[in-house]
Amino acid sequence: MIQTLIEKxxxxxxxxxxxxxxxLNYLPKHIQKKAFAEYGETLEGAAEAVWQYNKGLxxxxxxxxxxxxxxxxxxxxxxxxxxxxxxxxxxxxxxxxLVVIGDIKRGDIGSTxxxxxxxxxxxxxVGQNAFYGFGEDFVxxxxxxxxxxxxPFIEVCQKEKxxxxxxxxxxxxxxxxxxxxxxxxxxLYELVGEKVAEWGSECMGEDYSYIGAxxxxxxxxxxxxxxxIMPKTFIxxxxxxxxxxxxxxxVHFFNEDGLGAIVNSSRGIIAAxxxxxxxxxxxxxxxxxxxxxxxxxxxxxAGALAAR
Amino acid sequence: MIQTLIEKxxxxxxxxxxxxxxxLNYLPKHIQKKAFAEYGETLEGAAEAVWQYNKGLxxxxxxxxxxxxxxxxxxxxxxxxxxxxxxxxxxxxxxxxLVVIGDIKRGDIGSTxxxxxxxxxxxxxVGQNAFYGFGEDFVxxxxxxxxxxxxPFIEVCQKEKxxxxxxxxxxxxxxxxxxxxxxxxxxLYELVGEKVAEWGSECMGEDYSYIGAxxxxxxxxxxxxxxxIMPKTFIxxxxxxxxxxxxxxxVHFFNEDGLGAIVNSSRGIIAAxxxxxxxxxxxxxxxxxxxxxxxxxxxxxAGALAAR
Numbered sequence: 001m002i003q004t005l006i007e008k009x010x011x012x013x014x015x016x017x018x019x020x021x022x023x024l025n026y027l028p029k030h031i032q033k034k035a036f037a038e039y040g041e042t043l044e045g046a047a048e049a050v051w052q053y054n055k056g057l058x059x060x061x062x063x064x065x066x067x068x069x070x071x072x073x074x075x076x077x078x079x080x081x082x083x084x085x086x087x088x089x090x091x092x093x094x095x096x097x098l099v100v101i102g103d104i105k106r107g108d109i110g111s112t113x114x115x116x117x118x119x120x121x122x123x124x125x126v127g128q129n130a131f132y133g134f135g136e137d138f139v140x141x142x143x144x145x146x147x148x149x150x151x152p153f154i155e156v157c158q159k160e161k162x163x164x165x166x167x168x169x170x171x172x173x174x175x176x177x178x179x180x181x182x183x184x185x186x187x188l189y190e191l192v193g194e195k196v197a198e199w200g201s202e203c204m205g206e207d208y209s210y211i212g213a214x215x216x217x218x219x220x221x222x223x224x225x226x227x228x229i230m231p232k233t234f235i236x237x238x239x240x241x242x243x244x245x246x247x248x249x250x251v252h253f254f255n256e257d258g259l260g261a262i263v264n265s266s267r268g269i270i271a272a273x274x275x276x277x278x279x280x281x282x283x284x285x286x287x288x289x290x291x292x293x294x295x296x297x298x299x300x301x302a303g304a305l306a307a308r
Numbered sequence: 309m310i311q312t313l314i315e316k317x318x319x320x321x322x323x324x325x326x327x328x329x330x331x332l333n334y335l336p337k338h339i340q341k342k343a344f345a346e347y348g349e350t351l352e353g354a355a356e357a358v359w360q361y362n363k364g365l366x367x368x369x370x371x372x373x374x375x376x377x378x379x380x381x382x383x384x385x386x387x388x389x390x391x392x393x394x395x396x397x398x399x400x401x402x403x404x405x406l407v408v409i410g411d412i413k414r415g416d417i418g419s420t421x422x423x424x425x426x427x428x429x430x431x432x433x434v435g436q437n438a439f440y441g442f443g444e445d446f447v448x449x450x451x452x453x454x455x456x457x458x459x460p461f462i463e464v465c466q467k468e469k470x471x472x473x474x475x476x477x478x479x480x481x482x483x484x485x486x487x488x489x490x491x492x493x494x495x496l497y498e499l500v501g502e503k504v505a506e507w508g509s510e511c512m513g514e515d516y517s518y519i520g521a522x523x524x525x526x527x528x529x530x531x532x533x534x535x536x537i538m539p540k541t542f543i544x545x546x547x548x549x550x551x552x553x554x555x556x557x558x559v560h561f562f563n564e565d566g567l568g569a570i571v572n573s574s575r576g577i578i579a580a581x582x583x584x585x586x587x588x589x590x591x592x593x594x595x596x597x598x599x600x601x602x603x604x605x606x607x608x609x610a611g612a613l614a615a616r
Contacts, residue, residue, distance in 0.1 A: 023419060024434070032435075041435030073420045077427035078434075079441030083391050105416055107450055109480040111331060112381045119385035126332070126386075127340075127349030133387030142415055144452040145478050146485030170453050172417040177454030178500065181491040188489065188496070195485070 001137045001163050002210035002234060005099045006259060008066030014298045015259070017101060017236070018061060018290075019266025020089060021071040022050045026271040028283035031056075047081035050074075053286075054089045057270055058096055060287035064294050067099035069236075069264055090134055100136045101236065105167065107142030113152035122156040138163040140214060140236070143192050150199060154211060158203060163210035163234075166199075168192045168226060171216025171239030189222065190229060197230040208234050208260065217249055217263065224252035227260070235261045241268025241297070247304035258305060269293045309445045309471050310518040310542060313407045314567060316374030322606045323567070325409060325544070326369060326598075327574025328397060329379040330358045334579040336591035339364075355389035358382075361594075362397045365578055366404055368595035372602050375407035377544075377572055398442055408444045409544065413475065415450030421460035430464040446471040448522060448544070451500050458507060462519060466511065471518035471542075474507075476500045476534060479524025479547030497530065498537060505538040516542050516568065525557055525571065532560035535568070543569045549576025549605070555612035566613060577601045 009015050024032070027049055035049035058068070070093075075086035093100050106116040118124045119133035141153055141164050153164055169179055169189040179189040193213065200209030209232050215223050217239035227235070237253050240246075240263050253261035272278040272293035273286040281289035317323050332340070335357055343357035366376070378401075383394035401408050414424040426432045427441035449461055449472050461472055477487055477497040487497040501521065508517030517540050523531050525547035535543070545561050548554075548571050561569040580586040580601035581594040589597035 021420070023423075036435060041437045043432075043434065043439050043441070046432075046434040071416075071420055073414070073416055073423040073427070077423040077432045077441055079427065079432075079439070080388070080391055080395055082427070082441065083388055087388055105450075106381070106413070107415075107452075108379075108381055108413055109478065112329070112379055115331075115381040115385035119381070119387065119390070124351075124354075124385045124387075126351065126354040127344060129349045131351050131387070133351070133385055133390065142413075142450050142452055144415075144450055144475060144486060145480060146482035146487070148480040148482040167452060170417070172453060172456040174454035174456040177503070178452060178496065179454070181496065181499065183489040183491060183496075188486065188491075191489065192486065 001099065001161055002205040002208055005066055005234070005262070006205070006208065008099060009259065009262065012064060012066050013302065014065050014294070015262045015301060016065050016294065016297055017067040017069045017262050017264045018057070018065055018269050018294065019069045019071060019103070019264050020054050020057065020270065021074045021266040022053055022270065023074065024049070026267070026274070027053045028273070028286050030284060043078045043081040046078050047085040050078070050082070051085045051088050055092060056287040057290050058093055058098070060291045061294050062096040062098055064291065064298070065098070067101055067262065068093050069101040069103050071103040071266070087134060090136055094135070099138070101138040101140070101165065102134065102136030103140050105140050105142050107145055107149045109145055109148045110152065113149055114156065117153040117156035121162040122160045138165060138212070140165045140167065142167050143195070154199060154203060157210060163212060165212040165214050165236040166196050168196060168213040169215045169219055169222050171218045175216065190225065193226045193229045197233055200230070200233050204232065207257070208232055212236055214238065215253065218244055220249040220252055227252055227255070231255065236264060237261050238264045241265040247300035250301060251304050251308045254305060263301060265297055269297070309407065309469055310513040310516055313374055313570070314513070314516065316407060317567065317570065320372060320374055321610065322373050322602070323570045323609060324373050324602065324605055325375040325377045325570050325572045326365070326373055326577050326602065327377045327379060327411070327572050328362050328365065328578065329382045329574040330361055330578065331382065332357070334575070335361045336581070336594050338592060351386045351389040354386050355393040358386070358390070359393045359396050363400060364595040365598050366401055366406070368599045369602050370404040370406055372599065372606070373406070375409055375570065376401050377409040377411050379411040379574070395442055398444055402443070407446070409446040409448070409473065410442065410444030411448050413448045413450050415453055415457045417453055417456045418460065421457055422464065425461040425464035429470040430468045446473060446520070448473045448475065450475050451503070462507060462511060465518060471520060473520040473522050473544040474504050476504060476521045477523045477527055477530050479526045483524065498533065501534045501537045505541055508538070508541050512540065515565070516540055520544055522546065523561065526552055528557040528560055535560055535563070539563065544572060545569055546572045549573045555608035558609060559612050559616045562613060571609060573605055577605070
């Protein structure tokens with residue numbers, strides 16, 4: 001799957017993933033109104049609105065980008081109905097040829113980790129049959145539990161040709177509380193990065209491993225160091241746009257081949273119509289605003305990479 | 309909710325939580341056969357079998373214990389149908405008066421963490437209405453992202469009178485890879501424990517905080533130290549029984565008031581009928597075997613606490 005991702009990045013020229021993180025207050029009123037008229041102001045109504053919003057976004061941008069990253073929390077908050085909207089979104093994105101990165105940040109051990117991995121990436125056996133639960137292509141994983149928490153995911157990836165992005169240095173302000181603490185004179189995130197490189201070394205595609213890392217755009221200096229520690233690791237970079245990261249901050253996350261990183265933007269794309277810059281599209285034009293924002297982001301990153 | 313948990317522990321005399329982690333291979337054949345006859349060897353059939361198995365277990369043990377801890381991965385592996393069985397299990401356990409600890413080990417930041425917290429502990433707003441998504445009483449949380457990942461959960465707990473158990477030192481063999489690394493001469497899990505105590509200090513019930521910790525039974529020496537670092541913190545202790553922890557290992561997790569810890573057993577209870585000790589119950593008697601195993605576990609812990 002890492003090869004598919006890389007090919008799609010090359011084809012689109014856009015090392016970009018759109019975060020499908022639908023907060024209800026991002027959703028244009030006409031979408032909410034229609035869903036609530038049909039299903040009431042209920043969990044079912046919210047889930048329907050989220051799904052219609054996502055469908056409009058995907059239809060508007062799928063030809064420009066290699067991948068999407070639905071954040072499962074934004075669906076899980078609506079309970080079972082929300083999870084149904086997550087599944088519909090994953091299925092639809094795959095139909096449209098997009099690589100789907102499930103931002104699930106799961107982390108557990110042994111048989112529990114296998115259950116997560118089979119449910120999200122692989123197949124679960126039921127009697128003589130086997131079924132995909134959610135069927136994403138990649139998922140994000142939390143490393144706090146160590147190898148016991150990661151290896152079961154890796155095993156499923158090896159079998160299913162899927163991939164992971166393991167949290168190394170997250171984009172949030174307090175990520176340093178534990179991740180930056182010095183161990184033998186070096187921050188913990190470097191040790192985690194080394195482990196990711198080690199786990200990934202046995203999971204190689206052609207030039208890159210399918211065991212990737214998450215490093216926030218908001219920490220460009222750390223990104224530069226981690227790029228060197230994990231030369232064969234694809235880095236998923238959140239924090240662009242709304243969280244403060246800019247194109248120029250991103251260059252060190254990429255290798256000299258122009259690959260090795262994929263940058264996420266969520267709010268900055270899917271709620272672009274709320275920004276002054278794209279206000280002329282109006283609420284009804286939210287999907288076109290998202291398309292314009294993707295094109296601008298592509299140009300920003302390409303410009304920064306060309307200028308380095 | 310911490311007061312409710314403490315009262316139930318006192319009333320039952322059992323600082324025990326039963327882990328409802330239904331692997332399909334734990335399920336007696338008669339349960340699988342019936343569910344598959346009705347729904348086929350499908351995700352729906354698996355989910356129905358899991359639910360019937362859980363119902364039998366809960367009916368057999370609910371009067372002996374204060375709480376259950378369903379591990380959501382074991383449901384999530386069956387996709388949407390599995391999640392439905394999770395919700396049914398949570399609802400049924402609450403009907404039976406049990407405290408429900410959702411073992412979800414989520415961890416994310418800002419609005420995403422709020423979404424998880426509202427979905428699992430609190431209510432999500434949809435227009436003029438608000439709904440519980442899953443409605444657990446406590447959830448487990450991963451601290452790798454720092455305060456940004458924990459505080460949104462705490463806010464929802466304060467509003468809803470719910471609680472957390474934050475991973476500090478996990479029970480698995482490789483938990484030391486990152487958690488034991490020395491920071492200023494002290495293992496990382498001690499720093500995490502200090503943070504848990506700090507976060508919890510503003511979230512007090514009567515004697516204990518509703519911000520708890522997870523510390524594995526398999527690390528009794530670390531438990532002893534963490535007990536001192538977090539004197540007001542309730543500790544959820546996994547790893548008893550099948551993972552190797554014994555009653556005697558547990559005494560240091562408790563305070564002198566005999567409180568402060570709740571010990572989880574999953575496989576050792578719910579699949580007790582597979583052990584030689586309880587084999588006479590047979591597969592059909594799996595629920596009675598579970599009841600016997602709970603009584604034995606209660607005696608083991610009480611004996612160890614009396615002997616200290």
